[in-house]
Amino acid sequence: MISDNLVELHGLTVAFDGVKVLHGIDLTVRRGEAIGLVGESGCGKSVTWLAALGLLPGKATVAGSVRVDGQEILGGPRTVLESVRGKRIAMIFQDPSSSLNPVICIGRQITEALVIHRALTGKAAKAEALRLMDMVGIPDARRRFDLFPHEFSGGQCQRLMIAMALAGEPDLLVADEPTTALDATIQAQILDLLIELRKETGMATIFISHDLGAVSQVCERACVMYAGRIVEQGTIAALFDNPRHPYTRGLFDAIPRLDGPRERLIPIPGTVPHPRDLPEGCAFSPRCSHAAADCRSGRPNLSAMDDGRLLSCFHPVGHPAGLMQAAESRIQEAVS
Numbered sequence: 501m502i503s504d505n506l507v508e509l510h511g512l513t514v515a516f517d518g519v520k521v522l523h524g525i526d527l528t529v530r531r532g533e534a535i536g537l538v539g540e541s542g543c544g545k546s547v548t549w550l551a552a553l554g555l556l557p558g559k560a561t562v563a564g565s566v567r568v569d570g571q572e573i574l575g576g577p578r579t580v581l582e583s584v585r586g587k588r589i590a591m592i593f594q595d596p597s598s599s600l601n602p603v604i605c606i607g608r609q610i611t612e613a614l615v616i617h618r619a620l621t622g623k624a625a626k627a628e629a630l631r632l633m634d635m636v637g638i639p640d641a642r643r644r645f646d647l648f649p650h651e652f653s654g655g656q657c658q659r660l661m662i663a664m665a666l667a668g669e670p671d672l673l674v675a676d677e678p679t680t681a682l683d684a685t686i687q688a689q690i691l692d693l694l695i696e697l698r699k700e701t702g703m704a705t706i707f708i709s710h711d712l713g714a715v716s717q718v719c720e721r722a723c724v725m726y727a728g729r730i731v732e733q734g735t736i737a738a739l740f741d742n743p744r745h746p747y748t749r750g751l752f753d754a755i756p757r758l759d760g761p762r763e764r765l766i767p768i769p770g771t772v773p774h775p776r777d778l779p780e781g782c783a784f785s786p787r788c789s790h791a792a793a794d795c796r797s798g799r800p801n802l803s804a805m806d807d808g809r810l811l812s813c814f815h816p817v818g819h820p821a822g823l824m825q826a827a828e829s830r831i832q833e834a835v836s
């Protein structure tokens with residue numbers, strides 16, 4: 501029987517030149533689901549997936565386990581990793597130039613991906629490349645098949661990068677800040693495209709973003725990362741309505757809200773520590789207004805709460821599960 505779990509990360513750690521930047525990430529991605537990874541710059545969001553896909557430079561030391569459909573891909577033969585990368589799991593980045601070759605026309609680049617991942621050739625490969633260009637919303641694909649990346653706009657290059665990623669019919673698309681470099685209207689279009697493609701193909705999505713609003717549109721679940729660890733994980737509803745880690749709350753307080761009276765934005769004081777200089781105990785404690793002596797001496801484990809979320813905090817904020825569930829059922833009643 502095929503398990504519901506598509507990708508399982510267990511104790512994933514990464515060090516660069518002996519300095520640990522990722523401290524044992526555990527995360528299960530189920531088939532078809534969309535999970536957001538959020539946190540300030542430098543928290544380890546990108547490194548998590550670059551490590552899982554063997555895309556980090558040679559100086560990185562990666563340990564732990566990455567299973568795809570139960571098969572270990574970390575530290576195994578290169579052929580196993582290559583059979584997964586691009587085909588089972590594809591990754592797209594903020595900057596399309598990291599994936600698109602400027603001196604090869606777009607049609608050929610997508611066709612080559614189809615040759616590699618799906619062994620399509622000739623007319624069949626071209627027809628499929630055109631279908632993918634059409635699917636990601638490139639108008640007049642047939643006429644633009646022979647154009648080069650610089651002949652497309654930034655948003656269209658992002659769409660073309662997504663088309664290349666789809667060439668292998670991946671089970672999981674990892675989208676690393678895919679909209680950050682785009683203006684607001686194009687950002688919204690790319691988000692809609694990701695949502696549509698997931699509906700159409702049933703692929704799972706990891707959405708890495710600073711933009712909590714975008715995460716809530718695309719994902720059902722989110723992981724909040726801080727200093728190389730997951731500090732809170734739960735459904736979008738649970739995290740947005742009732743953040744329990746002071747860091748999650750801090751991220752929300754620091755963004756403008758469009759859905760209510762304009763409140764003062766409260767930035768989180770201080771900055772993310774350098775991985776070389778992590779404080780004792782909870783890494784967030786020096787920036788946390790709720791921190792007590794125990795936070796500075798010990799580090800809380802990531803543990804399951806009554807409402808199903810995972811939390812790593814000795815002194816959570818917000819409401820315990822019971823109150824939250826009552827609030828959720830009131831919301832349900834109000835909308836039904």
Ligand SMILES: Nc1ncnc2c1ncn2[C@@H]1O[C@H](COP(=O)(O)OP(=O)(O)OP(=O)(O)O)[C@@H](O)[C@H]1O
Nearest residue numbers: 516521539540541542543544545546547548557775
């Ligand atoms: N190639 C590298 N060599 C050394 N350190 C690195 C390398 N890549 C990442 N790091 C370090 O690993 C840590 C995690 O970086 P990562 O890029 O995963 O953060 P992030 O949460 O994705 O941030 P951003 O949102 O800015 O991309 C940071 O301290 C970063 O400086």
